[in-house]
Amino acid sequence: MKLILKSFAVFTLAISLTNCGEKKETDAYGNPVQEKSEVAAEPTVDPLLAKGQELFEGKGTCTACHKADTKVIGPAIKDIAKIYKEKGASIASFINEESKAIVDPSQYETMKANFVITKAMTAEERKALEVYMMSFE
Template sequence: MRKLFFILIMVGFISCGDKKPEPFGKASDEVLKDATPIVVDEKLKLGEELFNGVGMCKSCHLPDKKVIGPSIVEIARIYKDKEANMVEFLKENADPIVDPSQYEVMKTNFAITKTMSDDELKAIEAYMYSFLK
């Protein structure tokens, strides 16, 4: 009987642990997940698919390492810092600002990017900007 009483008391103490109330207005993880617009997720997904697929960008650009062309992070950072338009560059309507010495290599890919819609190019741009922290 004493053991049962002791066990019940211990369970009572453990279950009444020090639970701190959350401050008023603090969002839970579920609320934050639901607050992200679906459109953004779809745009990033499309950008990733185009970048890694038909755009063939991945063959020269990796997220944080220079291969043939500059890294995605470097490209996104420079375009953001200079407030330049990546979409216009991909349409071949703007001069190269990241690594002009590699422009001739990149020119061969304009045949692909020029066939893409503005929405597709903006999706690639959004995908590339998503690598900035």
Template sequence: MKKLVLSMALVSLVAFSCSKKEEAAEQPTTETSTMLEEPTEAAPAADATASAETPEQKGEKLIEGADCLSCHKVDAKLVGPSYQDVAAKYTEADIDHLATKIIDGGSGAWGDIPMTPHAGMSKENAKLMVQYILSLKK
């Protein structure tokens, strides 16, 4: 009887342990260049201050929630140009062009390293990001 109880306990323990490993294995462990899910803004009723945010503040939050900071910094070149360098090169007239560059990716404007496309990004959110970047003009 003891052997049967011990056997059942062992089988249950093994089954439980294996199920946890499978769940952990499903989570990605390596870095990829694919676009992360686009960050969403908080629901208007959830936060009264959300409606008081400027487009630049919304753009900054979107950048912080996306993968942008893995290649760009505000004040120094990383893989891509700093946001301040981008702001110095472009004007408000370039917002649509730059938003399209964020979505479609591109290369050549800042060297040989291409910017990865962010196809899941909405044009509206890309424009908010550009507005934030252009606000960093010195």
């Protein structure tokens, strides 16, 4: 009889231990529910960067003269960003005619036609253009 009681006690303990583990969720029909894995968050995009790209490619008409890696009429954006960073200068200030051309002064007269567009922009829009262009550095 003692042997049966000991066996029963060991059996009960074993069942208790196995049932105390991780509980699995089930749906209304008893089917196991898979745990939701965390979805990797999409990288956030700086709103000024996105706005700057929109302006650069749109109403700023910048793409008529500037490309990312290639000099067209004006210098490549990558070259502009590099020089402005090295000199600690502000593109936003330049496109508002508050500072002199530092990348290619010989193109200043050509660029003057666009100052009508850029000066009509808000300070935030000019800053957005600067953020976008500096992202190429």
